Amino acid sequence: MYQLSNFSTVFLSIILEGFPFIIIGALVSSIIQVFVSEELIGKLIPRNKFLGLLCTAIMGLVFPVCECAIIPIARRLIKKGVPLNMAVTFMLSVPIINPVVLMSTYYAFLGQPMMVLVRAGLGVTSAIIIGFLIGELTQGNPIKDGPHNTKSADCHHHEQKHAYHQCGCGHHHHHQERKSIIGEILGHTSEELYDIGKLFIMGAGLSSAMQTFIPREYITSIGNGTLSSILVMMLLAFVLSICSETDAFIARTFANQFTAGSIVGFLIFGPMIDIKNTLVLAGTFKAKVVVKLLFLIFSICFIMSVLSNFIPGFVL
Amino acid sequence: LRKRFNINEFIWFVILISFSYYFYKILYSGEIANFMHPKMIKYVYVGFMALGILAIYQFFNLIKDHDEHEIKYGYIMFLIPLFLGFFVSPKGLNAYAVKNRGISVFQKANTASAAKNVKNEDEIVVIGGEIVIDDKNYLQVMNKLYKEANKYKGKRIKVKGFVYKDTDFEKDNFVVARMVLSCCAADAEVVGFMCEYKEDNKLSKDEWVQITGILAEGYISVKKDEKVAIPLIKVEKITSIEEPANKYIYQ
DSSP: OHHHHHHHHHHHHHHHHHHHHHHHHHHHHHHHHHHOOHHHHHHHSOSSHHHHHHHHHHGGGGOOOOHHHHHHHHHHHHHTTOOHHHHHHHHHHHHHHSHHHHHHHHHHTTTOTHHHHHHHHHHHHHHHHHHHHHHHHOOSOOBOOOTTSSSHHHHHHHHHHHTTTTTOSSSOOOGGGOOOHHHHHHHHHHHHHHHHHHHHHHHHHHHHHHHHHSOHHHHHTTOOSHHHHHHHHHHHHHHHOOOTTTHHHHHHHTTTTSOHHHHHHHHHHHHHOOHHHHHHHHHHBOHHHHHHHHHHHHHHHHHHHHHHTTSTTOOO | OOEEEOHHHHHHHHHHHHHHHHHHHHHHSSGGGGTBOGGGHHHHHHHHHHHHHHHHHHHTTSEEEOOOOSOOTTHHHHHHHHHIIIIIOOOOOOTHHHHHHOBGGGTOTTTTTTOTTOOTTOOOOEETTEEOOOTTTHHHHHHHHHHTTTTTTTOEEEEEEEEEOOTTSOTTEEEEEEEEESSBGGGOEEEEEEEEOTTGGGOOTTOEEEEEEEEEEEEEEEETTEEEEEEEEEEEEEEEOOOOSSOEEEO
């Protein structure tokens, strides 16, 4: 009973904390859907691939959204014709270099201000590399077919009948009802909340179950060597699923036990991926793309964390 | 197509309105303090209002073309937290959560060293030989005491918290512990002071107490053969207290 109460507390607190941001993300995504055309996006994207990746990577500085809100936005951008590499770079870097996250990192590591630079620098670099590689490794549409356009022949039939899927967003619309713009935005937001929310809740449940029933010692007992400690901290970041805006405070509590590199691993890997994000990604992208993406995120973050141990003057 | 009552739209409406009501309920009753740092509460208000607006919008969708027949399974995911919220109605984390969260205090002294807005130079206030510690300066004082356990030896301290005992502890030892929240209950960390009390078998787990004692220097083993000095409170007096309304320390 005590543990059920603890489980529910953690579970509900993740939902209470995450839902406002998911709704904000869904709203931004809906506004993009309604107001930003494919043509405009086509014009805005720089011709040079690396310039494009760099621009999207640092967009987080002016785009203060954390990881709960970013996936619907990234998904919408892909559907609007933004190349996969840029959308992924955007999705991975924004939760790390947004101003709120950098501030909280600064406060958490008051004694080591370099942590902010290392986190932002390595986070952006990793996001660019991962975005570039996933773009090279993926062909075709990376987005999962929605439940409504799986039966394509059938759907085509519908399309003519209802002017259905006119907007190509994969949602179920009833355009014949002639909604106002506000109605359209609310409708999209609501559907997006359902799509993302169900997976988010599942992830929050898994994460709270692990927090409640698996002693943290089991994870930390894997080791505190240079490499094993990085694995431990990345695993922790994955399991805990805490918001990137506060993860620095948690990372700090491990600072004395583990190497600086492993703390960096926690701080760059956590915002990119955790249990709840994995589920949301799995509901958004095709299975092959998700597996590749998880593998890339894991290996690039691991390599970056190892490298950060060699940054001169960077000790905790 | 004929317009008919749509069961999927209806379930979604019920989910939205219930979530909105749940957000309202815990904001209004103040239970939100069990889940969140006060700085995050404004976002919960945003969530409450956004869910309310979506629910109102959804109300007008109830009558719709009936071209979907199957009930969406995803709704179950939304009903689980609602069920837990209304029927389990959790009252925050208790001492049973400590074991699995790990108690970071013991791992090394300066756990709270960089606590937000705390400068290391800040001195501890000692009035009449007694260290002043409350919810506001808890982390700051704790940090100082862990760093310089030696300097404050012999001072009296009066501190509140819940009793935590672990199998690793020495026979007469327990921790008077608090949970620290930096954002929400998912990131709660446990901190506290090791106490020594001869009759500690009278204490039960999760009991809230106020202890008065004298600071001494104690040791805990971090790794094999490696010991770290920590402040140890030699307890003079223990009083049971009610669980406080604000049971967390917010940083």
